[in-house]
Amino acid sequence: MKKLSIILLFCCFPLMGYALDKPTIPFTEENQEHRFKALITELRCVVCQNQTLADSDAELAQDMRDLIREKMRAGESNEQITTFLTDRYGDFVLYNPPLKLKTAILWLAPFALILAALIFLFLFIRYHANTTTTPADLSEEEKNRLKQVLGE
Template identity: 55%
Template sequence: MIRSSLSRALAGAILLATGVPASPVFSQSNRPPAELAYTQLADPDQEAQAQLLMEELRCLVCQGQSIADSDAEMAGDMRALVRERIAAGESPQAIREWLIERYGDYVTYDPPLSWITAPLWIAPLLLLALGIFIARRSFRRRRAQ
């Protein structure tokens, strides 16, 4: 085990030293996917709840995909975790809160309103108001001419 870690580190160092970009091969491990990563729950209602929640959660590796769409190993682990907890009777909201507590607000596509995320919520409103102001001003100038 130590030998394989050393050989991976040595291979990474050689690639960095030679200027060759790192391959995706080094980003995935050799372990099999989690049991429920690619298997649906037997209960269709629970699977529907799991799917809805997985669409709301961001893959921390891909960053542009939900964990439902991502093939990254971590997304598979998160899908398995969501399905396991829903099968155990935990509510999707409780699972979502636990993941936010563990990984931060970034894990969700719908971050809660707080002082840190306030610019994300306020910026679209300010830009809309600015657009309306500019449009009204432009229309008034055209009417005056």
Template identity: 55%
Template sequence: MKKYTFILLLVLPICLYAVDKNPSEFSDIEKEQRYQEMTNELRCVVCQNQSVADSNAELAQDVRNLVRNKINQGETNQQITDFLVERYGDFVLYDPPLKPKTYVLWIGPLILILVAFMALLYFIRRHANMTADSSTLTDEERNKIKKALDE
């Protein structure tokens, strides 16, 4: 029975969704849309690859509550974003601004791709040189090869 349960758990996809523990209704649909957009644009600093809307971390719940409260207080998206960047740094944004602190985030992937491309070219050329057919055999060498193949 344990074997079948294990196989069933491997075969069936298990999806986990973030559940807002403090769901509160907004008085306006515009506020609800702003809330959804903001929580999808903010990165969970604990999970690092999930948005605040998708994360089950307690910190993500705190950020969702904070965003909800600030929207209800009438703050703009920019004010909320500035507050969160001041508190957690540029990493909280999925699209950090281009400034000296974030050059590595923006230029790093390009440098890695360039280095990988150069390494690929190096290995291709090296392989081509090593496997190049040298057709400059002397008559004596050709005769030795023929004798070796005939034997």
């Protein structure tokens, strides 16, 4: 049993090294590091789709972070970098895509769905109110019979 656990431990060693990030060369200026961190939180990982570049562990996300780091060292602005990435990956790479004709459905679909649901609810309640009848009041004879049945 002890030998088996040692063998399993050694089998896991190669997997541990795979999960580590590649070492990066630090920025020379502190404001570049803040700018880098702010930028990678505004960009989406195209593999994970619901994570920022800062949160993603995907290899492509690491490559994109390295690319951004290189472009910042080359003196490019945030706008130039985001333009480059949107040209390459589309507006999907931005966590807050701009309102354009191509992205209008992303912005308007939630409001359209809520409006459709409210209209459906209004029509359902209206139809239900029109088709449901309220029972007529009981006559005195029926009221006496009911009291008799209930034992009052």
